[in-house]
Each structure stands twice: as structure tokens, then as C-alpha cells.
Amino acid sequence: MIDLRILREDPERVRASQRARGEDPSAVDAVLAADETRRAAVARFESLRAEQKALGRRIPAAPQEEKADLLARAKELAALVKEAEEAVRSADTALREAALVLSNLVDEAAPRGGEDDFVVLETVGRPPEFDFPPRDHLELGNLLAAIDTERAAKVSGSRFYYLTGVGARLQLALVALAVAQATEAGFIPVIPPVLVRPPAMEGTGFLGQAAENVFHLEKDDFYLVGTSEVSLAAYHMDEILDVASLPRRYLGISTCFRREAGSHGKDTRGIIRVHQFDKVEMFSFTTPEESAAEHRRLLEWEKQFLVALEIPFRVIDVASGDLGASAARKFDCEAWIPTQGRYREVTSTSNCTEFQARRLNIRLRDDGGVRPLATLNGTLVAIPRTIVALLENHQRPDGSVYVPPALRDYLGTDILRPGHV
RNA sequence: GGAGGCGUCGCCUAGUGGCCGAUGGCGCCGGUCUUGAAAACCGGUAGGGCGCGAGCCCUCGUGGGUUCAAAUCCCACCGCCUCCGCCA
Structure with a gap:
């Protein structure tokens, strides 16, 4: 609001x-x-x-x-x-x-225009050059016995997947790395509810333009969260936080559910666009004055994670017409996807200023009295897309996949080999 | 699923129809005292809305009802607790 x-x-x-x-x-x-x-x-x-x-x-x-x-x-x-x-x-x-x-007031600094009017802020790393025809992530996932979408389709339909063997371990490793990095930065890890009641969903701003992508359990009037941002934002609903306790940084680790209505035919292959996935999400409560600086910090932590995974990516400043209802400004990190020959969104950070806090009635108390605070969110790791980027960028001619040092301790290997789990 | 109990201002607590938006204690903030601190004492200490202003209005889990008048009585819902059953 x-x-x-x-x-x-x-x-x-x-x-x-x-x-x-x-x-x-x-x-x-x-x-x-x-x-x-x-x-x-x-x-x-x-x-x-x-x-x-x-x-x-x-x-x-x-x-x-x-x-x-x-x-x-x-x-x-x-x-x-x-x-x-x-x-x-x-x-x-x-x-x-x-x-x-009404959506949030767009930040003056955000580029104007639609989806294609983003501004590239920087490019990190270089797309790999293969002297062999690269396999896409699904092919690699099958070779490694890591991803099974066929059986998932049998059980749950399209846009679902099983992560098996090294695939499942890859998720655990990514989550562990994310938690380690964020804990270092002062985040409190949180495993939140993923079913929420209407005020939480509405307060976070997902029942407007984004409503069609939210799963709703009619009979019980629960919503399935599309991101732990929802449960984390609503965590302090109807509370007044002392300014001395800010910023409060939480790290949500949760499954996310998305209907993906209106994207029929888009990304139908593989696990780029799925109905259910796990994600580790940073969430900050801070003062409105600090929010822009906090936004940059969230972006830095996102970059740090991708750098650790040695994934080439670029950072874009999302244009006004492509912002979520709650966001005043948004930066996306887009990873290079070799088989698509382009960058695709893997993480995203939004400054929602006081917009969500007003709806959720979350305020701060300082010498000046009581007033709304600012909320921000940023993806540390969205599992499926990160696995896609990891597999495709680090693949070798024989279908094996290089494991960057940051993940090795968590994964227990420096290479993923077909037939070896 | 059945039976019962509870929900007041950060925390604990008083308050069973009429200046009660609400008592007292703790905590916290300011002051006095002190070389400093503690103790003691004094004062302050919920949020929101309307109005230029004096000020007025709303909120005692939420929503309805009874009444001229409700934190106080009635109903429903939500949440928490206890016991029984059930499941793990």
C-alpha cells in the first residue's frame, strides 16, 4: 500500500x-x-x-x-x-x-519501459566456449541420473521433476552453501510455513496482478507460497520493531509453488519453469533510509554466490513496466545458459520500500515515533535454475560435470560422472 | 473428533454494566541524590483516526448481538492450554 x-x-x-x-x-x-x-x-x-x-x-x-x-x-x-x-x-x-x-511507487532511478528496456549493470565471468555440441541440462541430468521429469509427469503432470541421486545431493549442497554464506553475513536461517492465510498473501502483494500464479486451497482458504518472501514478510505482521533491532535479516529455506498460468508453451522442457521447487531467500527489515543501501548489499550477496559457483552471469536493472507490484526497484542476476545462447534469470532482489510493511502493518519505533519500515528480498539460490546453469556451464564432452571448489566439501566430489552417483 | 479452561497497554496483573483507555508491579526512558554506580524518590511510558486548533473519536483476540450505556452480559469465529479418543 x-x-x-x-x-x-x-x-x-x-x-x-x-x-x-x-x-x-x-x-x-x-x-x-x-x-x-x-x-x-x-x-x-x-x-x-x-x-x-x-x-x-x-x-x-x-x-x-x-x-x-x-x-x-x-x-x-x-x-x-x-x-x-x-x-x-x-x-x-x-x-x-x-x-x-495501486502498486508501489517506482523508484526514480529505475529504468523506464517494458520487459526489454532493462539496463545491464555489469557482466561477470565469460560464457564457456565448447568445442563439442553442449548438452542441455535435461540431457545431462538424465545422463547423471540426477533429474527425472518423465516419471514426474506420470505422477504429478508437466512442470514437475524428481531430483535423484546426485541431483538430490546437489540441492542439499547448494542449500548448505547458501546457509553457510548467509549465516556468515548475519542472516537467521528460517524454515517457514508454506501454507498461509489470505492476509499474509495479500499483504505481501501477490493477490493483485500475480494472483493467477498463486495456488489456492479453496476448501481451507490457504494459499501456497510462491516464495518464502511471503511467510517472512508476514512474520512480523502487526508488530512494532525497535529501530535498534534493525536491520533484521532472515534466510528463508522453503519449497515454492507456482501455477505458471499464462506461460503455457514457455520453457516446457526441463526444470527451468516448474510448479514446485526449493529456494533459499534473503529477507531484510530495515529503515526506509537504509533500504537502497541494503538493496545493494542483497545484490552483492547474490553475486557472491554465483561467483562461488563459477557461473557466468550479468546483472540487470529491471525496467519499471516489469516490476512486481510491491517492488520500487529490482535487480535480476541472469545466468548464461549455453544451450539457449542467452542469459536467464536465476536470482532477483527487490526493494519494496514501505509498501509491504504498510499492508502488513509492520512498523519501526525510533526517536521520531512509529512509522512503517522497509522490506527487501533477494534470492540466494533457486535450486532448479541454479542446477540448470551449473550443469550446462560446467559440462565436459563426455557428459561429466565439473564441480566448483565451493561445492566440493558439501558434495563430496569434484566431478559428477555419468553412471557414478 | 469429544469435554473443559483461558485470551486486558513490552511482560505479569486489577477490573462482572456508567467519567475505565482501563489498576498495580516489573521492564524501559527522563530527573533528583551520588566522585561514579546501585538503592531510594519523583515524573513519563500502547496504537490508530478526524480537526488549523482547543480537542474529539476508535481499539481490552476478531466479528455480531443485548442496552441510553459493554473490557464487563449473550452468540459465532480465531488462537492458546488441559484431559479423553484417534493417528504417528
């Missing part, structure tokens, strides 16, 4: 942000109108209520002959108050609903 004060004082700024995202700027006027209606309703209710309370206080002490008259008037007032209260409630709801439609 954006700051209603900004909306009232500078609605054009909000409209401009909506336009930059390719979203509807007129939603701003709907919120303004709802805000106006609500304030009028509140004023009416409060004056009636004050009158009712004043009158009520006089009743016990009133002389007998006046009592009946006072009671009659009080009764009338009670009806009016009730009606006015009803009006406030519905105006509140209307305002909240209208305000929830």
Missing part, C-alpha cells in the same frame, strides 16, 4: 508511477474519491458518537422526571450512531480495496 499522504498531496506523482508500470493511472482518482468519502463518514460518526456519550453520562444522575425524556433521545441517537458507524465501516473497506489496487 502506498502512503495516502503522498497520494493526497501529490497525486500526479502516483499517476506517473502507475503509467511507468503500464498500469491504470485513474485508479489514483478512485482512491482519492474513496478517501474523501471516508473522511466525511468519519467526521459524521465521531460527532454523533461524542453527543451520544455526553448524553449517556447525564442519564444516571438525572432527576426522575427528566430521565424518560433523556432515554428517549438517547435511543434515537443510538440508532443514528449505529447507522453512521456502518457507513464508516463500508467507507473504510472501500478505501482499502481501492488503495490495494
Whole structure:
């Protein structure tokens, strides 16, 4: 949720942000109108209520002959108050609903434009040059008996996979490496719930444009999280955190579920786009003033991890039209995928400023009082895509795969060989 | 699944219809005292909304109801605890 004060004082700024995202700027006027209606309703209710309370206080002490008259008037007032209260409630709801439609204000520094208008910030490492036809990750995964999508299709349908043998161990190794790195940096590892109730999902901003990609358990009204960002953001819901305790950094380790609606036919082969995968996610609660610097730190930690895995990648500054509803700014790390001849997103970090905190009612307390804090998230490792990048970039002509030193202790080998698990 | 109990301001706690937004203690903050500290004493210490302002309004798990008036009575829901059953 954006700051209603900004909306009232500078609605054009909000409209401009909506336009930059390719979203509807007129939603701003709907919120303004709802805000106006609500304030009028509140004023009416409060004056009636004050009158009712004043009158009520006089009743016990009133002389007998006046009592009946006072009671009659009080009764009338009670009806009016009730009606006015009803009006406030519905105006509140209307305002909240209208305000929830608005996405976060885009950071001034974010590039403008759509999906293709990103800015490349840097390129790290060099794509490998093979003197043999490289195999794609699925072929390698099959050779290594590490990935089985055929049986997964039999059991669960398309966009599922089994990680077996060295594949499963690869996941464990990646998670262990991620936890080691992040713990070093002060993150608290967290294994969160992956089924959440509506306020958590809505508060994190995933029930707007992203709603179609969220699994919902109708019967129990649970949502399956698409990222532990949801459970971690909502962890401090309705709390006030002392500014001295910030930043608070959590490392979510969880399974993620995505419907992938609207991406039929895209990435149908292999494990690049799947309904269920595991991910290690960094999440920070910090002050709004610190959020931009924290965002850079999250990006550095993401880079550090990819560098350790010796995966060539580039960093892009995502354009305004391609930001999630909650993000003011977003950096993606895109790994080189040899068989596709291009870079593909493997990690992503967003600065959500106070947007999620307002929706989730998470605030900080400092000398200036109580105010919303900032939340940020960043992927440390999304398992399937990282495995894809790892296998494809480090493959050798015989189908074996080089293991970078950082992973060796966790994996117990410096090379993955077909037929050897 | 059955039976019962509980849910008050960071923590503990008082409060069974009327100046109760709410008692007291702990904790915390400020002050006095002290060379400094402790102790003692004094004061402060929830959040939100409306209004230029004095100020007013809302919130005692949540939502409804009864009443002129509800933290206090009734109902539902949520959460926690105990016992029984069930499953592991």
C-alpha cells in the first residue's frame, strides 16, 4: 500500500508511477474519491458518537422526571450512531480495496519501459566456449541420473521433476552453501510455513496482478507460497520493531509453488519453469533510509554466490513496466545458459520500500515515533535454475560435470560422472 | 473428533454494566541524590483516526448481538492450554 499522504498531496506523482508500470493511472482518482468519502463518514460518526456519550453520562444522575425524556433521545441517537458507524465501516473497506489496487511507487532511478528496456549493470565471468555440441541440462541430468521429469509427469503432470541421486545431493549442497554464506553475513536461517492465510498473501502483494500464479486451497482458504518472501514478510505482521533491532535479516529455506498460468508453451522442457521447487531467500527489515543501501548489499550477496559457483552471469536493472507490484526497484542476476545462447534469470532482489510493511502493518519505533519500515528480498539460490546453469556451464564432452571448489566439501566430489552417483 | 479452561497497554496483573483507555508491579526512558554506580524518590511510558486548533473519536483476540450505556452480559469465529479418543 502506498502512503495516502503522498497520494493526497501529490497525486500526479502516483499517476506517473502507475503509467511507468503500464498500469491504470485513474485508479489514483478512485482512491482519492474513496478517501474523501471516508473522511466525511468519519467526521459524521465521531460527532454523533461524542453527543451520544455526553448524553449517556447525564442519564444516571438525572432527576426522575427528566430521565424518560433523556432515554428517549438517547435511543434515537443510538440508532443514528449505529447507522453512521456502518457507513464508516463500508467507507473504510472501500478505501482499502481501492488503495490495494495501486502498486508501489517506482523508484526514480529505475529504468523506464517494458520487459526489454532493462539496463545491464555489469557482466561477470565469460560464457564457456565448447568445442563439442553442449548438452542441455535435461540431457545431462538424465545422463547423471540426477533429474527425472518423465516419471514426474506420470505422477504429478508437466512442470514437475524428481531430483535423484546426485541431483538430490546437489540441492542439499547448494542449500548448505547458501546457509553457510548467509549465516556468515548475519542472516537467521528460517524454515517457514508454506501454507498461509489470505492476509499474509495479500499483504505481501501477490493477490493483485500475480494472483493467477498463486495456488489456492479453496476448501481451507490457504494459499501456497510462491516464495518464502511471503511467510517472512508476514512474520512480523502487526508488530512494532525497535529501530535498534534493525536491520533484521532472515534466510528463508522453503519449497515454492507456482501455477505458471499464462506461460503455457514457455520453457516446457526441463526444470527451468516448474510448479514446485526449493529456494533459499534473503529477507531484510530495515529503515526506509537504509533500504537502497541494503538493496545493494542483497545484490552483492547474490553475486557472491554465483561467483562461488563459477557461473557466468550479468546483472540487470529491471525496467519499471516489469516490476512486481510491491517492488520500487529490482535487480535480476541472469545466468548464461549455453544451450539457449542467452542469459536467464536465476536470482532477483527487490526493494519494496514501505509498501509491504504498510499492508502488513509492520512498523519501526525510533526517536521520531512509529512509522512503517522497509522490506527487501533477494534470492540466494533457486535450486532448479541454479542446477540448470551449473550443469550446462560446467559440462565436459563426455557428459561429466565439473564441480566448483565451493561445492566440493558439501558434495563430496569434484566431478559428477555419468553412471557414478 | 469429544469435554473443559483461558485470551486486558513490552511482560505479569486489577477490573462482572456508567467519567475505565482501563489498576498495580516489573521492564524501559527522563530527573533528583551520588566522585561514579546501585538503592531510594519523583515524573513519563500502547496504537490508530478526524480537526488549523482547543480537542474529539476508535481499539481490552476478531466479528455480531443485548442496552441510553459493554473490557464487563449473550452468540459465532480465531488462537492458546488441559484431559479423553484417534493417528504417528
